[in-house]
Amino acid sequence: MENSKNLPTQLKTNTQICNAAIIIAMERTTCFDLPIEKVSEDVLKAFPNVEINIIIDAMRRGGLGDFGRTYRLNTQEICIWIKEVLKEIEQKKRPKVAL
Numbered sequence: 001m002e003n004s005k006n007l008p009t010q011l012k013t014n015t016q017i018c019n020a021a022i023i024i025a026m027e028r029t030t031c032f033d034l035p036i037e038k039v040s041e042d043v044l045k046a047f048p049n050v051e052i053n054i055i056i057d058a059m060r061r062g063g064l065g066d067f068g069r070t071y072r073l074n075t076q077e078i079c080i081w082i083k084e085v086l087k088e089i090e091q092k093k094r095p096k097v098a099l
Contacts, residue, residue, distance in 0.1 A: 014052045015040055021059040022078070028063035031073035039075045046079055050086065058085040 018040040026032055047055060062070065062081030070077055 014044060017052055017056060018044055021056045025059045025063035025078070026073060029070045029073045031070070034073060039078065042075045043078055043082070047082055050082065054085060054089070055082055058082040061085065 019036050022034065022036050022039055026034055043055065058081040059078060067081055067084050
């Protein structure tokens with residue numbers, strides 16, 4: 001029950017962290033016309049069970065070009081970056097089979 005009291009504070013903190021990561025991604029991709037708060041809200045709602053550090057890592061790597069060139073930064077592009085990171089994490093969990 002105690003954790004439920006902290007939920008609104010944690011959500012606000014995650015939102016602020018996500019906002020900051022979006023601003024950095026915007027600077028790295030030179031795309032400055034995003035509605036930061038709306039994108040942040042959409043991303044956090046799209047990935048409610050994903051740790052914030054994974055989301056931030058995906059935005060950092062995407063902004064640096066790890067997933068290819070970004071011609072226009074938007075919510076969809078950020079979600080693609082996060083999905084790519086989640087795929088990598090899932091692949092690392094799978095046991096390797098010797099051939």
